[in-house]
Amino acid sequence: MIAQTVAVALLGAVAVWFGAAVFRTSSMVRSALSLLASMAAIGGMFLAMEAEFLGVLQLMMMATEMAIMAVFMVMYMMDPGGLGQMDMSHQKRLSLASGVLAGLAALAIAFLGGWGPVAATAPDAAAQTRALGIEMMTRSLLVFETAAVTILVAMIASVAVAIARRR
Amino acid sequence: MNGARLGTWTWPRRLAAWAIARDLQTFVVPDARLARGAGLDLAAAGLRPVATPRHATVLVVVGALPEELAIAAAIAHVQMPRPRAILAVGSPSTPGLPEPDVAAPLGQEALRVGVATLRRVLAAGAFAPDVEVAESAAVQTRTEFVCPMHPEIVKDEPGICPICGMDLVPRETAGETSPHTRGHGGMDAHAEAPDRPETAGDAYTCPMHPEVVQPEPGRCPMCGMNLVPREDAVARSQPGHEATPMAVYAGHEPAATARVSHAAHDVDHAEHDAHAAAMPDERPIDHAMMGHGDMGQQTPMGLQTASHVAMNHGEHANHADMAMTGSEADATMPEMDHAAMGHAGMEEGMMDHSMHGGFMSMVAMTERLPRSADGLPMEWIEAPFGPLFPGLPGGLDVTFTLDGDGVAAAAATVATARGVEATWLAPTETFPDRLAGVDPLAPVAYRLLARRALEAAAGVEIDQSIAYARVRDAEWERVGSHLGWLAEFGALIGDQWVADRAAELQIAVVRLTSEPAAKLIREIRTFASAVARAPLIARRLAGIGTTAPNVAESVSGPVARAAGIATDARLEDRWYRALGFMPSVREAGDALARLHVRLAEIGASLDLVLAADGYRGEGPDPTLSAHLSGAGRATVETPRGEARLRIVVEHGSVVEARLESPSTALIRIVPDVSVGEEVADALVAVASLDLSPWEVTP
Amino acid sequence: MTTLLVALAIGAVLFAIGLYGALSQTNLVMIMMGVELMLGGAMVNLVAFWRFLHPERIEGQMFVLIVMTVMAIEAAVGFGLGTARFRAKGSVEMEEAAELKG
């Protein structure tokens, strides 16, 4: 149990560190890879919280997603190497204030909320994956099929706007 | 040893030195094909060719290097990590390169001995208590500082960009002494570029309000910005402005880009000069218009002034960018300073408005950038693929302007220029040898060319035995040359089997003496038909580097024949006609067609060799009068196409010689076949031309 | 309990960083990064709730899957829009997207 807490805290610290690094570096590639590291650490937290399928999935999905993000950053941002140490932000104070405020509010809810008893054990990973599959095919079937349609819409939308029509 | 690592001997170092001496990764200069053409089998001698000097221990120098190539070799050498060694084959030392650690004469046995010596030298000298640092002038760099967004800002010391306030970043540029400062006549162009007119600063205007004109510097009464020197008078008088690379790139026509960045130096020069002169001058006007144009729409909070300023300068940057991607870049050149100086007044103005950390308009930054076919304005980089690039002939210096991994513009030149035709002038006895030295990739064809020109001058006819001996020689050379090309080409497209087998057969052809060659001929035929039938190779090459009809007409040889033009100098030769020669022609004009033409030519050449008695060996040449006078011309179909020679002989000496070589035409079509392709395909297209940098005449 | 609180705290901090990033950045892609971080924080909370409050109810995990899908879709559509905008204006700066705001 203590090991679990320590692991969650450590990986969480890594996630937060890299999350902050995203906005602290001026190199776009570093920025995207920092986000990847943050997301991978979150995946690690999932593993530490015994959500194995989700953790591994997060590790995998985010690697490709963030690498593709890096590509788009390098395409559309000036000075992607961050050589000029350019500052690309605005309304800093406002953002900082909202960030801190939102964070405090969330923390307050986390610590003040009565969460009730904590479950000591979770089902093992194989059972989780199986349960997830059954859930998907039974009660959440509609959610599952809706997800397909949503993804389809996203694919159509992004292709429709992004691809230049040729003569 | 020259390239030893610093350190006294300890047992781990001994072990490492032993291993290094066993594992000889090799970078070959000028290229491996030339080595094989000299009959050297590097792999059999224990050398393992690799694609980059970064991974190599041994720099193998084959033959004598011309000056520019020697500089490139020196750079490659210094980029090899220590311990590194130089093995010179066939030439004891090369000016510009450090002394070779081992020198071996040409020949496989000598190479084997040389490698053995090299192993001993490396094992004994990989580490040394004191090492010299290579201080060749060629590899000297000086550091300058440049703004990442505004390439025209180049300073000698660190600081911030006067335009946008970003930190300047250091970068190297080649030392002033190097004649090879990123080629294409860049340096010369800059030296010749007219200086910025001294009289330019006679009127001052506001960058935002062109109607404000004052005789002395000051602030604009309308917006308070610092005034900048006005130079529009000069700008209008520049007729060449339309022809700047920028103007061409702004259009979406890839064909147009191809035209601009030809290897032809004078074209570049002209454009460059025009551009350099026009650039500073037109700015105030453009800016002013831009600033006004956008002012209405764009009002981010409290940033109006600053963003306008940025916008103007963004545009500046793009002018400079354009120049850089277009012809030889301003960025590295001394001339750049003067471009930057042109804005001196304006920069100060910007400083006042302090853009530090401010908002910079991307719209303005990208507005004038070249757009790709899909409409995205991207930045282009210029990447050199040569003179020492593994996939291309050594000495061929191709520069691709890369738009992502696509080639947006290409320029080709050679680093093998070895002086002028005057050096060939010689007595008639030695003239063929001199001319044979023109192109180490086709010495037989050039010797034959010289002989035939001399005989034409003398009016001598040759008999059948000599003619057949010449056919055999020339055709064997063609077979060897095509195989050598195929080996390099196979390595470029990553087909190990083709590369290895073709290299093996090339060496066998080169080493062939007068013994019967039936087995070799059979093997070559089998190999050629296997390559011709390989479906994946066909997929890989089809449609790459297709030559337009007018482009194909400008060249000769296999490249023309692959595009359906049945041109071949051998058709004019009565001995070839007697042997029943027919040229091999394909229609498609792409890299695949060129491969097929060469494979078919290998077969046809073997047929000719067999028809002309099969053996290799030089025939006796007819003797010429020692006091020959006259003029002669000859044409020979070299493996790359028609080479034409005109000579004037006086009293047994060649006093004038003019050569038209096929590669001189081929190098001009490099942009035509490569622009618009993906970089790997562009390399395939260039390599499929099989041009020999050695025979390119200015 | 401690682990739950630690996880929730981390989720909160990630959310805060993401919000800060989304608000302070001028660039579409960077803003999307902020949003992804916020979603990441949300996912941490969801998994923590699932694990420590109702590990027997798999809907918690299903919900995380949906959030992940949302992240991917957001990325795809966002980059699609970014590409279109970059083609049209040469910029994905939000400062310069005034006309998008109407």
Next chain:
Amino acid sequence: MSTLQHYLVLAGLIVGTIGLVVTLLLLARAVGQTRAEAGKDVPFAGGTLAPKPVWVRYHVRYYGVALLFLAFDMEMAFMYPWAVVYRELGLPALLDMGVFLSVLFLGILYGWSEGALRRQ
């Protein structure tokens, strides 16, 4: 072995990998240090000293496929749990997944027809 111990082994392997790399680096350092020379640290560019800036806006030509991939990739998040229970649920599950995948494949077909799959 509990699940968390599994992850501990994985973490140990990562640490071991890093340890191996550090050892190799130290070993190489003990053999000798790199000697600075002019031009040596410039990236190889065909035997030229090419100081042109490389980190610029890079035109990635496959962004059309990349966009499709971003969305299509999610399919596997749903497919793996389904794969595990497929034999248990039988043919209806295959049909459910068939509908799901066909819907997604429509997206690919649309992208194909719009030219998203070609080099941009």
Next chain:
Amino acid sequence: MTAATIVAALLAGAYVVAVLEGWATTGRFQPGAPLVAGLALLGRESVVPRRPDRLLYETAPVLLLAAAVMAAAVLPLSPELVAVDLATGALFVNAAWAYVMVALVMAGWGPNGAYAMVAGWRFLGQLIAYAMLIVMPIATVGMRAESLATTAIVSSQVGLWNAATQPIGFVLFTLAAMAVAFIPPFDLPTAPGELAGGVAAEYTGVRLAIFRLARLVLVVTLAAAVAVFFLGGWLGPWLPAWAWTGVKTLAVAAAMFAAGRFVPRLRAEHLLQWTWKLGIPLALFNIAWVGVTLWWADR
């Protein structure tokens, strides 16, 4: 202990694979060559290019090695000899391989050289091509085993190997596996002739040694994955279980290298087109095929 055995086996496998690769590329069988080459690289200078993104440059080879080791950790040599028998092993292997791409993108961007950068972004395109062909065949393998654990997947092949029951998946996966490990003809990111070494171009000395070691380990894991998922892993008569996995892995690796010797490198564009226009429809068909055959068998 098991983990140590697996690591030892992995290193041994990497060595043999290095010999095999040398055999395929130079045409000579030299069992000592990798050792000599490794020592030589250790003894050579390791030049750091001027002003690289040092962090990315240094991390990339380590990440590549770590990713390969992670993938190896869940692949079983025998029922007992598996470092970590994760319940989601098949997915975990995928996740580990995804970081191969991340490492190569870092290696491409880090040194600030044109060839490396082109090569690095190229590999991301390669991932977009091969990723689905890795993911979907593994899912069908999981369908048959009713589990994502690699050991369960091997056990499910007792009657008949997956290569026989789902040949389309087998072929697609093997080709995609070659693309993951950038074995010719899929060696777009290193492309010796085209990009002078590509992502590896600016790595020298010990860093190059680490990079190459990582690549070899990666090849081992991919060959092992083909053996485990499709060729019945440890199943086989006479020999001990671990030996069967080892033999199959090396045979697959040798076949991959041998095939790569005779074909030209694929064009980046063709790779994307073929995988998305042909590969993915085939992989989807494979899912349907496996679904129907399993249902028929279970009926």
